Amino acid sequence: DIQMTQSPSSLSASVGDRVTITCRASQSITNFLNWYQQKPGKAPKLLIYAASNLQGGVPSRFSGSGSGTDFSLTISSLQPEDSASYYCQQSSSTPSTFGQGTKLEIK
Amino acid sequence: QLQLQESGPGLVKPSETLSLTCTVSGGSISSSSNYWGWVRQPPGKGLEWIGSIYYSGSTYYNPSLKSRVTISVDTSNNQFSLKLSSVSASDTAVYYCARRDKTYGYSAYWGQGTLVTVSS
Numbered sequence: 001d002i003q004m005t006q007s008p009s010s011l012s013a014s015v016g017d018r019v020t021i022t023c024r025a026s027q028s029i030t031n032f033l034n035w036y037q038q039k040p041g042k043a044p045k046l047l048i049y050a051a052s053n054l055q056g057g058v059p060s061r062f063s064g065s066g067s068g069t070d071f072s073l074t075i076s077s078l079q080p081e082d083s084a085s086y087y088c089q090q091s092s093s094t095p096s097t098f099g100q101g102t103k104l105e106i107k
Numbered sequence: 108q109l110q111l112q113e114s115g116p117g118l119v120k121p122s123e124t125l126s127l128t129c130t131v132s133g134g135s136i137s138s139s140s141n142y143w144g145w146v147r148q149p150p151g152k153g154l155e156w157i158g159s160i161y162y163s164g165s166t167y168y169n170p171s172l173k174s175r176v177t178i179s180v181d182t183s184n185n186q187f188s189l190k191l192s193s194v195s196a197s198d199t200a201v202y203y204c205a206r207r208d209k210t211y212g213y214s215a216y217w218g219q220g221t222l223v224t225v226s227s
Contacts, residue, residue: 001170001171032212034211034212034213034214036154042219042220043205043217043218043219043220044146044203044214044217045217046213046214046215049208049213049215050211050213055215087153087154089154089156089212089213091207091211091212091213092212094167094169095156095167095168095169095170095171096156096212097156098153098154098155098156099153100153101153101154
């Protein structure tokens, strides 16, 4: 199985900050990397697919980059509603695997 | 707007079989562009992909669960189902059904999730 390692596991930032979450794959996944946001008691919400494509309806402050084994999710100007957990997912090979998650708190 | 809804028992006894159904509305499960799958999340933990099915019946399972998992599709009722046998407490989780894009593997549509507790 491809292992996905996210960092940090948790972070606290202020409204307006630029925040970056990274995700590293244990082997190359080209651009088969997706990012989700999950709020307590809710299903995951797709933010970014294929490493850098913004899902429709997602605010443009979210962006994704990377290829191969190293990827990142950036929130350009943090908003209060961005408090959530974030997960990366590789969909390059079966089984699809998720990172362990990053819990983002607003100061 | 596509919607997915999980249904099934919220409590299952150890060693028995967990059975869930996902009903798809607002779109056809026979879409050639998508797979349909299950993801679970133990309380307070991360996401685990269980498996997926194509409308033709082709299945893809997580090897860690493969010996216990069966996913099936009912195109006439626009539903797909999950069966997980010989459950134990470690199978207690919120179970989500989701639509998976055939090309890039992302899931833009998810059910709300259903908590299944394994306990006697």
